[in-house]
Amino acid sequence: MVHWSTLPATLLLYILGTVAATRPETFKEELTLRPLRDGKVISRFSFSTLLEGGVPRNPEKIDAGNIPQHYTLFPLALGQVLQEYATTELHLSLNAGKWDYDRWGYPDEQEVGTGAQLWAWIGDGGSSSVDERWKGLRNALAGLFCASIGSLDEQRTTIPKLAFAPEGDLPAWTLPHQLRHATLPSETVCTENLTPFLKLLPCKGISGIATLLNPHRLFGADWHGMSVHVTWHAERGVEVRLAFQAVFDPVRLSFDKKRDWSLQSIFGRPIGKACPVASASRIVVELPTNEAYSIDPQPSTVQDGKAIYDTSNIESELNLALRWPLESEFVYPLDPASQPPSPLSVQRTMAGTSQSRGRLSVSIRNSLPSEIQAVYLETMPWHVQFYLHTLKISNGGSARDDLLSDIAYTPPVPHGRPALFESVLTLPPNSTTQLEMEVMKSFLRYTEHPPDAQRGWDLPPAVLVPLADVLRAPVNGSEPAGRRARIYTRVLLVDLATPDFSMPYNVIIMSCTLIALTFGMVFNLMTRRFVVVRLKTGPVAENAAEEKDKSI
Amino acid sequence: MDWREFRVAFPLLVSCRLLLALTPFVNSLGLDHNHQLSSPTNSYVRLQEGLFLFKHDIDPYAGGSFYHSPLYLSLFTTVLPTSRFVSRIVWTMLDVLGAWALVNIWRERQSVVRTSRDTLVAAAYLLNPYILLPNLALSTVSFENTLQLLVLLYACRRRPSPALLLAAILIHLSLYSALLLPSIALLLLSSPHSHLANPKFFTAYRHPNASLSTLLSYIGECVLYSVVLCLCCTVVAGGWGWVEKTWGVVLTLPDLTPNPGLWWYFFTEMFDHFRPFFLMVFSVHLLIYVAPVCLKFQHDPLFASFALLGVLGMFKPYLTLADPGLFLSMYSVFPEIFPYLSHPLPTTLLHLHASLLLPLFHSLWLNQGTGNANFFYASTLVLGMANGAALVDAIWAGLRIAIGGKESEDEGEIAVVQE
Numbered sequence: 025m026v027h028w029s030t031l032p033a034t035l036l037l038y039i040l041g042t043v044a045a046t047r048p049e050t051f052k053e054e055l056t057l058r059p060l061r062d063g064k065v066i067s068r069f070s071f072s073t074l075l076e077g078g079v080p081r082n083p084e085k086i087d088a089g090n091i092p093q094h095y096t097l098f099p100l101a102l103g104q105v106l107q108e109y110a111t112t113e114l115h116l117s118l119n120a121g122k123w124d125y126d127r128w129g130y131p132d133e134q135e136v137g138t139g140a141q142l143w144a145w146i147g148d149g150g151s152s153s154v155d156e157r158w159k160g161l162r163n164a165l166a167g168l169f170c171a172s173i174g175s176l177d178e179q180r181t182t183i184p185k186l187a188f189a190p191e192g193d194l195p196a197w198t199l200p201h202q203l204r205h206a207t208l209p210s211e212t213v214c215t216e217n218l219t220p221f222l223k224l225l226p227c228k229g230i231s232g233i234a235t236l237l238n239p240h241r242l243f244g245a246d247w248h249g250m251s252v253h254v255t256w257h258a259e260r261g262v263e264v265r266l267a268f269q270a271v272f273d274p275v276r277l278s279f280d281k282k283r284d285w286s287l288q289s290i291f292g293r294p295i296g297k298a299c300p301v302a303s304a305s306r307i308v309v310e311l312p313t314n315e316a317y318s319i320d321p322q323p324s325t326v327q328d329g330k331a332i333y334d335t336s337n338i339e340s341e342l343n344l345a346l347r348w349p350l351e352s353e354f355v356y357p358l359d360p361a362s363q364p365p366s367p368l369s370v371q372r373t374m375a376g377t378s379q380s381r382g383r384l385s386v387s388i389r390n391s392l393p394s395e396i397q398a399v400y401l402e403t404m405p406w407h408v409q410f411y412l413h414t415l416k417i418s419n420g421g422s423a424r425d426d427l428l429s430d431i432a433y434t435p436p437v438p439h440g441r442p443a444l445f446e447s448v449l450t451l452p453p454n455s456t457t458q459l460e461m462e463v464m465k466s467f468l469r470y471t472e473h474p475p476d477a478q479r480g481w482d483l484p485p486a487v488l489v490p491l492a493d494v495l496r497a498p499v500n501g502s503e504p505a506g507r508r509a510r511i512y513t514r515v516l517l518v519d520l521a522t523p524d525f526s527m528p529y530n531v532i533i534m535s536c537t538l539i540a541l542t543f544g545m546v547f548n549l550m551t552r553r554f555v556v557v558r559l560k561t562g563p564v565a566e567n568a569a570e571e572k573d574k575s576i
Numbered sequence: 577m578d579w580r581e582f583r584v585a586f587p588l589l590v591s592c593r594l595l596l597a598l599t600p601f602v603n604s605l606g607l608d609h610n611h612q613l614s615s616p617t618n619s620y621v622r623l624q625e626g627l628f629l630f631k632h633d634i635d636p637y638a639g640g641s642f643y644h645s646p647l648y649l650s651l652f653t654t655v656l657p658t659s660r661f662v663s664r665i666v667w668t669m670l671d672v673l674g675a676w677a678l679v680n681i682w683r684e685r686q687s688v689v690r691t692s693r694d695t696l697v698a699a700a701y702l703l704n705p706y707i708l709l710p711n712l713a714l715s716t717v718s719f720e721n722t723l724q725l726l727v728l729l730y731a732c733r734r735r736p737s738p739a740l741l742l743a744a745i746l747i748h749l750s751l752y753s754a755l756l757l758p759s760i761a762l763l764l765l766s767s768p769h770s771h772l773a774n775p776k777f778f779t780a781y782r783h784p785n786a787s788l789s790t791l792l793s794y795i796g797e798c799v800l801y802s803v804v805l806c807l808c809c810t811v812v813a814g815g816w817g818w819v820e821k822t823w824g825v826v827l828t829l830p831d832l833t834p835n836p837g838l839w840w841y842f843f844t845e846m847f848d849h850f851r852p853f854f855l856m857v858f859s860v861h862l863l864i865y866v867a868p869v870c871l872k873f874q875h876d877p878l879f880a881s882f883a884l885l886g887v888l889g890m891f892k893p894y895l896t897l898a899d900p901g902l903f904l905s906m907y908s909v910f911p912e913i914f915p916y917l918s919h920p921l922p923t924t925l926l927h928l929h930a931s932l933l934l935p936l937f938h939s940l941w942l943n944q945g946t947g948n949a950n951f952f953y954a955s956t957l958v959l960g961m962a963n964g965a966a967l968v969d970a971i972w973a974g975l976r977i978a979i980g981g982k983e984s985e986d987e988g989e990i991a992v993v994q995e
Contacts, residue, residue, distance in 0.1 A: 433632075469844055521949065538961065546967065549968065554992055554993075554995075
């Protein structure tokens, strides 16, 4: 009980403390719309909140109790998770669909692997280990985003060395930071994940460009994915960036087979009002080249073939529309593009009909005139195990084992740990490089199968990280420098042998019967005495006297 | 010259096996991946994978799919090349060595230099499909079987040091072979001759030099060899990780790849909270047979070893067809029990039944996709019954022979039953 006389002083101290703890926060939002050659439109929302001067929590001070957190724009729910598990950097993505690099090019949000992916750089030290905090982090995020991230357990967690470098800065603490990475390709993404996502935004989905995040339209898109990125930059502070990316097909949505689109036609609603707390808010539309088009309303500025709309003040409803007035009907371009949208193209397949083994084959096409070095990363749950001795690399039909170097391999542990295969691939110019490897499909306990066991298991995408930046255009304002681009292959569905799920009791009964029978018969022979019975003479009673013991 | 004579027939058999092994057709069969012929603990493909990792400075025991002993690693990285052609010759020679050992065990048992049955005994080993096919699949179970026969041969010849050294190596390769140690010790202390028809206490057939101190010295010697081998393995593997991944695996069964044995489906379908209990039951169950068999057949320890091999050939955790195959081939060393077998025909038919069903149902389940796991499980039960029938019949005949009566005029007039 606080004494009455001290109450004003306590209140004052509290208010002062609150003011002192509050750091300047800025919120920026951006929507990029990019029409594609095949009539589709890529839309990418990016909401970034910067906590200026914020620093990640040092894990060694994790026992010192909770630090009061007072934010105005920064998402508190996420801030609490980051504080609790002393996480410096965090990247979560939830995607559905297969990103088609060959037609859609390299995405603005690069984490496009199907399903859920979570990776975090966590400071070592303090009373709780990195793995304990990683577990807590997964479970907290699972609760926060209503996703099965909690099942990204030890059987899914890997520590790649090269492919997932920190995208921000890491504080120079005495103990190093450690990476944890996990993927769950079978995760499905839907409305229940979008609602908590919107709740983290300062204007929710009520105003600003977040108004356009209409679940009815987003989850009907050809591809959609959301991501959360937490990074720390020494000179700026902690930045949380929430992003949503979707690929729409206006031709499919239109009645007259036109590729014309507007905010109303794609998202089902225009932007009604601006988000008042956003310090910057804009819509960027990449304009078509060598085609007649009309864009309505007139953009605030046009720069490098991009129309930019400032949406920080909206007087009337904004329903942006891009039209191709000379086109009566959209004709799908059958001729290949003059230059491929993505200089690297990766195909990964699993061959073989047997449920006990298969053949993994990866073919990577480098259409650049120069040689590329790239990190190739496979994280494979133990359900599928590599036979590395069968790994063959060929380029243009001839074996080239020299193309693969710096192999780092962590073998899988059944029921425990996934395999990690990371190596540096040299991709000769203008050619296709083939990797082939035999794999073994494991046999699982009946309790380890998912409820829909016959569907098969989704295998996580492989990741290709070119060491030189060849994938993206050099000018890309919002992308932080020094980030390496990653290409995700498609996920694979592998058919694992299933036991009969109704059999546990039967198997126990039948196997035990066979064992008991054999055991019983052997011990019968061992313990009971042999008796000779004369068959032809006299009744049996007389023969009892003639019995001859042979007991040894 | 009679072609049935051992001097002529044995080289013929060997050349047949060599020809078969080197036929390119065998490679195209894909036997390496066959689950009946090689289990995770002795598969050639996994051995290759382990060797590859070992040569690339990745600890093969850090992961989960390599369960071979470090002795194989040292053997294949130093002495033996790993090319498939050479491997086929080496594996065939292993079987030839095994057959030679079996013939010599037979000769020791009869204490003669040459008999007319030698060729038959050699053929029973070299042409036994249960032995032949795993060998063509390059399963390292061929190493285990050959070592097992060499151990028995040296024990028959009463040469304790080689017998115990080979037994120690064998235990390193396959832990459950340790169950045969008591019968091998008895064999070293007595004689390999057939005393089945004349059962007496062990002391009656004891070797004059045998005493408790001899037994203790054997135990000490075997422990010494095992310790030295353990240290060698640790040096080769660079740590103690191999213990969990070789011996631990046969006790905890982490890999549930199908095999013709009884364990895999049982532990696939086992409730998680009962798993440790039943693992214990299945392991201890194998121990139960050792003392009774050794006691009951103390007058004939070679037969006791034979019966224990039958038990192992049925109940081993990672069973391959070569395990019952060794037991069946060893039948040829005990022709005296043949007249007393009570149901040889049903046993044969069960084996025939099982050997047809196993590959068929395996393929239906895993390759064609038209059957399910229960099909293959059912065929492993049939093989289990066949093995059980062979084992029970051998023990019955081994005990029944003591009463005799098959050659006498009593034939058909008496019946031997158990009280």
